[in-house]
Amino acid sequence: MIPISSVGLGEEEVELVSAVLRSGQLAQGPRVAEFEAQFAALTGVKHAIAVNNGTTALVASLQVLDLSPGEEVITSPFTFVATLNAILEAGATVRFADIGQDFNLDPTSVEACLTDRSRVLMPVHLYGLPADMDALAAVAETNDLAIVEDAAQAHGARVGNRAAGSFGLGSFSFYATKNVTTGEGGIITTDNDVLADRLRVLRNQGMRARYQYEMAGHNYRMTDVQAAIAIPQLRRLSRTTDSRRANAATLTSGLAGIDGLVLPEVPSGRESVWHQYTVRITPDARSTRTAVIDALGAAGVGCGIYYPKLVHDYDCYRGLDEVRVGPTPAAARAVEEVVSLPVHPGLSDHDIDTIITAVRAALT
Ligand SMILES: *Cc1c(COP(=O)(O)O)cnc(C)c1O
Numbered sequence: 359m360i361p362i363s364s365v366g367l368g369e370e371e372v373e374l375v376s377a378v379l380r381s382g383q384l385a386q387g388p389r390v391a392e393f394e395a396q397f398a399a400l401t402g403v404k405h406a407i408a409v410n411n412g413t414t415a416l417v418a419s420l421q422v423l424d425l426s427p428g429e430e431v432i433t434s435p436f437t438f439v440a441t442l443n444a445i446l447e448a449g450a451t452v453r454f455a456d457i458g459q460d461f462n463l464d465p466t467s468v469e470a471c472l473t474d475r476s477r478v479l480m481p482v483h484l485y486g487l488p489a490d491m492d493a494l495a496a497v498a499e500t501n502d503l504a505i506v507e508d509a510a511q512a513h514g515a516r517v518g519n520r521a522a523g524s525f526g527l528g529s530f531s532f533y534a535t536k537n538v539t540t541g542e543g544g545i546i547t548t549d550n551d552v553l554a555d556r557l558r559v560l561r562n563q564g565m566r567a568r569y570q571y572e573m574a575g576h577n578y579r580m581t582d583v584q585a586a587i588a589i590p591q592l593r594r595l596s597r598t599t600d601s602r603r604a605n606a607a608t609l610t611s612g613l614a615g616i617d618g619l620v621l622p623e624v625p626s627g628r629e630s631v632w633h634q635y636t637v638r639i640t641p642d643a644r645s646t647r648t649a650v651i652d653a654l655g656a657a658g659v660g661c662g663i664y665y666p667k668l669v670h671d672y673d674c675y676r677g678l679d680e681v682r683v684g685p686t687p688a689a690a691r692a693v694e695e696v697v698s699l700p701v702h703p704g705l706s707d708h709d710i711d712t713i714i715t716a717v718r719a720a721l722t
Pocket of ligand 1: 411412413414438440441482508510511530532542543544
C-alpha cells in the first residue's frame with residue numbers, strides 16, 4: 359500500500375537525539391532555543407516559541423490575547439477539530455465563515471460574519487496552501503481583529519514575500535503526519551515583542567525568573583529531544599518541499615482532463631507546501647467518491663478524506679452557546695467531494711504512476 363503520509367527521518371536526527379540523551383539535559387534547553395531561532399528565520403519573524411503540540415500553540419495564542427467570555431473568533435468550518443477545540447479551551451466563542459475555491463476562508467464571507475464581539479480572525483492554511491492573507495489581513499485591519507493563523511499544515515508556505523505565520527500570531531504543529539514532525543510538538547511565531555514575552559512566561563508556569571510567578575500559567579514546554587528531531591528536518595525543508603511540489607506537478611499533469619475531477623490550483627502570489635494533494639470528485643464524475651476510494655484501495659493507493667464533516671457537525675458541539683453556526687454552502691460541498699492523494703517526498707516515480715493510473719481507471 360502506498361501510504362498517504364510518511365516520516366522521513368535520517369542519521370542526522372539519530373545523532374542529534376543521541377547527543378541530547380547523552381547530555382542528560384532532556385527538558386527544554388539549548389536545542390529548543392536553537393530550533394526556535396531556526397524556525398523564526400524560516401518564517402521571517404522576530405520570535406518563535408516552541409510548545410508541546412499544535413493545539414497548545416493555538417490555545418496559548420488566544421490566551422495571550424486576553425479575550426473575554428462571549429468575544430468571538432472567526433474561523434473556517436472546514437478544518438481539523440483542534441482549531442475548534444482550541445477556541446473553546448481558550449474560553450472564546452467561535453463563529454464560522456465559509457470557504458472559497460481554495461478550501462480556505464473566504465474574505466467576503468468573513469466580513470458577513472462580523473459582529474460587535476468579533477476579536478480574532480483565525481484563518482487555516484489548509485493542505486499547506488496559505489489562505490488569501492492579503493485580503494484577510496485587510497479585513498482584520500479595518501475591523502481591529504487580531505490574527506491567529508492556524509498554520510499547522512503550512513511550514514514554509516508563502517503569500518507574496520511573506521511566510522505563513524508572519525501576519526500576527528502563527529501556530530504550527532509537528533505532529534507525526536505534518537511536513538515537519540517531532541512526534542508531538544508545536545510552535546508560535548510572531549513579530550510582537552509583548553505577546554512573545556507573555557507566551558514564554560505562560561508556557562513555563564507563568565514564571566519569569568525562578569519562583570517569580572506573573573500569571574497563572576501552564577506547562578506547555580517542548581523537550582530538547584523533540585527539538586533535536588526537528589533541527590535536521592528544518593535544514594532539509596526546502597528540499598523536501600521541492601519534492602512535494604514536483605510530485606504535485608506530476609499528479610496534476612497526469613490527472614488533467616477527467617470529467618468530474620477537479621484538481622487543486624495554487625492562486626497566483628501564493629506558494630503551497632503541499633501538505634496534502636486534494637482533489638474534488640463532483641457529481642459530474644463517472645463514479646462516486648466512495649467507489650473511487652474503494653478502487654484506489656484495491657490498487658494499493660492509500661488516500662484520505664480531510665475532512666468528512668464540517669468541524670462543528672458532531673453532537674458534542676450542537677447547541678453550545680459558544681459555537682455559532684451559519685450557512686456555509688461551499689464548505690458543506692467540500693466535505694462531500696474531497697479526497698487527498700499521496701504527495702509526500704517518500705513517493706517513487708513508480709508510486710506516482712500507480713496513483714495516476716488508479717485514479718484514471720476509477721473515473722474514465
Ligand atoms: C494538526 C493540526 C492541528 C493540531 O496540531 P496537534 O499538534 O495535532 O495538536 C491544528 N490545526 C490543524 C489544521 C491541524 O492540521
